[in-house]
Amino acid sequence: MKQKLWRFPGGLHLAGHKSESTSVPVTKARLPNRLVLPLQQHIGEPAKPLVAPGDRVLKGQMIAAASGYVSVPLHAPTSGTVIEIAEYPIPHPSGLSAPCIVIESDGTDKWCERRPLAHYQTLEPSALRNVLREAGIVGLGGAGFPTFIKLNPGPDRKVDTLILNGAECEPYITCDDMLMRERADEIVAGLAIMRHALQAAHCIIGIEDNKPDACAAIAQALRKVGMIDMRVMQVPTRYPAGGEKQLIQVLTGKEVPSNGLPIHIGIVCHNVATAAAVYRAIMHGEPLIARYVTITSAGTGAGVHAPRNLEVLFGTPMRELIEQCSGALTPGFQTIMGGPMMGFAVHDTAAPVIKTTHCVLVTQQATTAPALPCIRCGACVEACPASLLPQQLYWHARAKEFDKTQDYNLFDCIECGACAAVCPSNIPLVQYYRYAKGEIWTREREKQKADVARQRHEFRLARLAQEKADREARHAEKKAALALKQAQQEEKIH
Amino acid sequence: MSTPSSPYVHTAGSVTTVMLRVIYALLPGIAAYVWFFGWGVAVNIVFAVVVALVCEAGMLALRGRPLKPFLLDGSAAVTAVLLALALPSLAPWWMTLIGTAFAIIIAKQLYGGLGFNPFNPAMIGYVVLLISFPREMTLWLAPEMVSGHSMGETMSTNPIFGHLGGKGWEWINGLFLLGGLWLIYKKVISWHIPVTVLGSLALMAAVYFLIDRDLYASPLFHLFSGAAILGAFFIATDPVTASTTPRGRLYYGAGIGVFTYIIRTWGGYPDGIAFAVLLMNMAAPMIDYYTRPRVFGHKD
Ligand code: SF4
Ligand code: SF4
Numbered sequence: 177m178k179q180k181l182w183r184f185p186g187g188l189h190l191a192g193h194k195s196e197s198t199s200v201p202v203t204k205a206r207l208p209n210r211l212v213l214p215l216q217q218h219i220g221e222p223a224k225p226l227v228a229p230g231d232r233v234l235k236g237q238m239i240a241a242a243s244g245y246v247s248v249p250l251h252a253p254t255s256g257t258v259i260e261i262a263e264y265p266i267p268h269p270s271g272l273s274a275p276c277i278v279i280e281s282d283g284t285d286k287w288c289e290r291r292p293l294a295h296y297q298t299l300e301p302s303a304l305r306n307v308l309r310e311a312g313i314v315g316l317g318g319a320g321f322p323t324f325i326k327l328n329p330g331p332d333r334k335v336d337t338l339i340l341n342g343a344e345c346e347p348y349i350t351c352d353d354m355l356m357r358e359r360a361d362e363i364v365a366g367l368a369i370m371r372h373a374l375q376a377a378h379c380i381i382g383i384e385d386n387k388p389d390a391c392a393a394i395a396q397a398l399r400k401v402g403m404i405d406m407r408v409m410q411v412p413t414r415y416p417a418g419g420e421k422q423l424i425q426v427l428t429g430k431e432v433p434s435n436g437l438p439i440h441i442g443i444v445c446h447n448v449a450t451a452a453a454v455y456r457a458i459m460h461g462e463p464l465i466a467r468y469v470t471i472t473s474a475g476t477g478a479g480v481h482a483p484r485n486l487e488v489l490f491g492t493p494m495r496e497l498i499e500q501c502s503g504a505l506t507p508g509f510q511t512i513m514g515g516p517m518m519g520f521a522v523h524d525t526a527a528p529v530i531k532t533t534h535c536v537l538v539t540q541q542a543t544t545a546p547a548l549p550c551i552r553c554g555a556c557v558e559a560c561p562a563s564l565l566p567q568q569l570y571w572h573a574r575a576k577e578f579d580k581t582q583d584y585n586l587f588d589c590i591e592c593g594a595c596a597a598v599c600p601s602n603i604p605l606v607q608y609y610r611y612a613k614g615e616i617w618t619r620e621r622e623k624q625k626a627d628v629a630r631q632r633h634e635f636r637l638a639r640l641a642q643e644k645a646d647r648e649a650r651h652a653e654k655k656a657a658l659a660l661k662q663a664q665q666e667e668k669i670h
Numbered sequence: 671m672s673t674p675s676s677p678y679v680h681t682a683g684s685v686t687t688v689m690l691r692v693i694y695a696l697l698p699g700i701a702a703y704v705w706f707f708g709w710g711v712a713v714n715i716v717f718a719v720v721v722a723l724v725c726e727a728g729m730l731a732l733r734g735r736p737l738k739p740f741l742l743d744g745s746a747a748v749t750a751v752l753l754a755l756a757l758p759s760l761a762p763w764w765m766t767l768i769g770t771a772f773a774i775i776i777a778k779q780l781y782g783g784l785g786f787n788p789f790n791p792a793m794i795g796y797v798v799l800l801i802s803f804p805r806e807m808t809l810w811l812a813p814e815m816v817s818g819h820s821m822g823e824t825m826s827t828n829p830i831f832g833h834l835g836g837k838g839w840e841w842i843n844g845l846f847l848l849g850g851l852w853l854i855y856k857k858v859i860s861w862h863i864p865v866t867v868l869g870s871l872a873l874m875a876a877v878y879f880l881i882d883r884d885l886y887a888s889p890l891f892h893l894f895s896g897a898a899i900l901g902a903f904f905i906a907t908d909p910v911t912a913s914t915t916p917r918g919r920l921y922y923g924a925g926i927g928v929f930t931y932i933i934r935t936w937g938g939y940p941d942g943i944a945f946a947v948l949l950m951n952m953a954a955p956m957i958d959y960y961t962r963p964r965v966f967g968h969k970d
Pocket of ligand 1: 566598600601
């Protein structure tokens with residue numbers, strides 16, 4: 177059955193470089209001696225520590241609790257002792273440090289008690305969401321948004337289609353590919369659980385057509401459990417086909433409205449690895465403590481000699497993974513977390529793998545040619561999947577005309593980097609967009625602060641005016657009373 | 671050490687690649703030109719390129735800009751080659767000098783150099799020469815009547831900016847056309863501008879040709895008279911000064927075609943391409959503003 181597909185605007189054909197890391201089966205990474213676990217590995221509020229230095233913890237034990245609605249707890253990836261809670265380098269573009277719980281492993285990898293829920297069908301969706309929240313599950317596709325929130329369509333919203341994103345469109349990254357090949361059953365079972373939580377009418381698994389093995393594995397898993405109403409669909413390999421909005425458009429022909437969410441058009445989209453994590457949380461009672469990570473390198477020369485995917489416990493330093501794959505960090509190389517299109521350089525390879533780390537990519541430090549002025553060639557326009565005019569955005573961002581960048585819909589930019597990749601003038605376009613967005617956010621925050629301050633000031637003036645008026649009124653009253661008294665007295669005298 | 675941010679891959683060539691490809695695409699046409707009309711044009715081209723690079727280097731130095739990246743970008747050379755092709759092949763050296771210098775110094779560098787010039791520098795250079803030395807621009811070439819066309823009188827026989835008529839021009843134009851198609855194939859230019867320039871020119875010509883066959887030249891004549899093909903593929907497509915939105919390029923190209931026909935047919939100058947391009951250069955920012963694509967997720 178050939179299903180109709182749609183097209184998203186723009187996009188690029190990129191060299192995939194996927195076969196390098198898919199030739200060997202996935203193995204477990206070595207258990208590290210020390211695990212460094214940032215309290216924030218998701219979008220939202222950081223988790224609050226539940227343990228103190230010196231505490232013994234078991235594998236899977238909750239060590240930090242969610243704080244606030246948009247937040248998830250954190251669990252110990254292995255058994256051992258908490259040795260400190262302190263600031264350590266985290267994988268973040270800023271290169272800053274952030275509060276982390278450090279665990280020294282005891283080498284036994286001993287689990288805490290797990291409580292599987294074999295009959296999830298009998299659970300209310302809200303109860304299911306709660307279990308997933310307690311298991312610390314976030315989107316594993318890269319953004320790290322708490323999954324339980326995305327499984328909550330909200331009152332009076334019907335979910336028409338649940339899409340599992342197995343496109344994995346960025347070059348070099350193959351962790352989802354390998355997961356689909358090796359754990360298709362878990363993904364399909366996770367999908368069924370998610371579907372129950374959302375009460376979705378249809379389910380589609382979208383996979384780029386450069387992953388025939390993964391596609392076949394998923395199709396077979398579906399057949400095995402008789403899920404005939406869930407479909408696998410191959411989408412053409414074109415970057416960024418794995419972007420949420422792009423995949424939705426390709427599979428359903430619908431556009432997620434600007435400023436809106438997929439749920440506003442009846443669609444929810446999750447990553448395949450998230451589905452597998454949901455399965456393990458429900459059916460095995462295992463919280464999210466590990467994931468598949470691609471360790472590979474780009475370019476010639478040194479780097480990673482045995483590229484592959486490893487199943488990695490969170491908190492494992494990236495450096496150890498690179499070493500396990502016969503890689504060495506020689507001068508002139510840099511480590512990128514994520515793919516070459518949307519990833520960022522990690523300043524310190526002691527930084528740990530976290531929930532959103534899908535790839536550790538070692539590349540030669542780019543000897544970038546200097547940027548030339550924009551020649552308005554329009555190559556970026558042709559590449560942009562959001563149908564923006566990147567050259568105009570650049571022009572105005574550079575001139576700090578932030579209102580104009582918003583006129584040109586800066587906030588519809590998904591920072592996919594397609595424009596910069598094709599720019600003959602070698603302009604780091606995305607850098608300008610990030611900068612402009614940051615400036616606009618800062619200004620808005622400041623304006624809000626100023627508004628609050630102004631409101632307070634106005635309120636105070638009004639209060640003072642009121643007090644004065646009250647005083648005057650009392651004064652006038654007294655005066656009037658006095659005058660009346662006098663008048664009465666005078667009357668008496670006369 | 672600053673770490674550049676993503677993306678870390680760059681799939682496109684550089685500005686130099688783009689400009690070199692434009693020059694490669696012109697080479698077959700130029701070779702035919704030399705074959706049929708002798709070395710004059712080649713000498714002109716080489717001289718113009720040298721002048722352009724010297725002017726560019728001088729201006730960059732005066733403006734305190736780095737020399738190497740901008741001299742190597744190839745844009746000055748492209749301007750020089752196009753201007754030299756627009757001049758009569760026997761143009762005296764000082765005309766090439768003045769035109770090229772004006773194009774690079776005034777029309778390009780004084781506006782801020784690569785990427786900042788609102789007008790096509792080669793066409794500014796050409797028009798300045800045409801206005802200042804109208805006699806010299808047509809002096810060497812005896813005006814010749816094309817049978818049945820009164821417009822033959824207004825169109826000089828300047829080989830490129832005049833009309834075909836002579837043997838060899840089919841070849842030269844045919845090879846320019848081939849070069850232009852190669853540029854589209856290589857994605858150096860998009861089809862929008864050449865197709866709409868030639869399409870609107872042919873359409874205008876067809877309408878008037880049908881009205882009065884004796885008074886107006888045929889569409890084919892218009893398409894294959896010297897400047898149309900070179901203009902449509904190589905001059906109107908100058909990215910810096912053209913419209914930059916996909917839809918805008920359609921209007922931009924159509925405008926050039928229409929103005930070219932009007933100036934050729936009723937204007938006082940031999941060919942309209944240069945003026946048409948400059949006129950549409952002026953309109954480009956406005957066209958860009960009104961032809962912004964519908965952004966993803968914005969239903970109108
Ligand atoms: S690709 Fe680069 S040079 Fe071309 S229009 Fe876009 S920003 Fe300008
Ligand atoms: S980074 Fe933004 S502007 Fe550039 S191609 Fe992607 S969506 Fe378009």
